[in-house]
Structures are given as structure tokens and as C-alpha cells.
Amino acid sequence: MTATENDASSVTNVMNVDLKLEVVVIPVSDVDRAKEFYGRLGWRLDADFRFDNGFRVVQFTPPGSGCLIQFGTNVNLGPLPARHRASARGGRPRRARKTHRAA
Numbered sequence: 402m403t404a405t406e407n408d409a410s411s412v413t414n415v416m417n418v419d420l421k422l423e424v425v426v427i428p429v430s431d432v433d434r435a436k437e438f439y440g441r442l443g444w445r446l447d448a449d450f451r452f453d454n455g456f457r458v459v460q461f462t463p464p465g466s467g468c469l470i471q472f473g474t475n476v477n478l479g480p481l482p483a484r485h486r487a488s489a490r491g492g493r494p495r496r497a498r499k500t501h502r503a504a
Contacts, residue, residue: 422468429472436453439470 429435436480439461440446448460458473 424469424471426471426476428476432457432472432474435459435460435472 409489421457436446436449436459442463444461444463446459451457454475456473456475458471458476460469460471462469
């Protein structure tokens with residue numbers, strides 16, 4: 402078997418892995434407004450937990466879906482691209498700056 406055939410064989414095995422998306426964490430600026438929005442869509446409210454330290458997590462599942470969404474306050478989304486940070490905090494996103502290449 403050549404190196405190319407071996408690489409193709411390993412790719413085929415990876416493609417047979419059964420993967421499922423189960424949770425999507427989304428940034429919101431107003432948790433109560435987002436909760437109302439998803440409730441009006443008919444999504445099932447699974448949880449709304451509030452803690453003394455200001456942490457809050459809300460979880461919804463769309464009808465017929467195996468995937469759910471979570472959002473809240475003090476939810477760590479990990480590193481966000483700069484263009485998304487402001488909207489996650491409730492502010493307006495900054496416009497991307499144009500860069501000029503030297504000629």
C-alpha cells in the first residue's frame with residue numbers, strides 16, 4: 402500500500418464516525434429578552450438557573466431537535482473574534498478597519 406492509499410484509508414475511517422451536535426452556546430446581551438424570544442418560537446425551556454454569584458444559564462431545545470442552545474450571564478464563551486465581543490457584552494460591534502497594503 403502506498404502512502405497516498407494509506408492516507409485515503411484513514412480519511413475514510415474518520416468519515417464513518419457518528420458525530421452529533423448537542424449544545425450550542427450563544428452570546429446574548431439581554432437574557433430575559435432572549436428567553437422570551439425563544440419561548441415565542443415554541444422552543445422548550447429546559448432550564449433557567451440563577452446563582453448567587455451572578456451566573457445564570459438558560460437552556461432551550463427546538464421542537465424535534467437533539468441539539469439545544471444555552472445562553473446566560475457570566476457564561477464563558479471562550480475567546481471571541483474582536484467583531485463579536487461588543488455584541489456579546491450588549492454594545493455595538495466595531496466596524497472592521499480597512500488595511501492598506503504597501504505598493
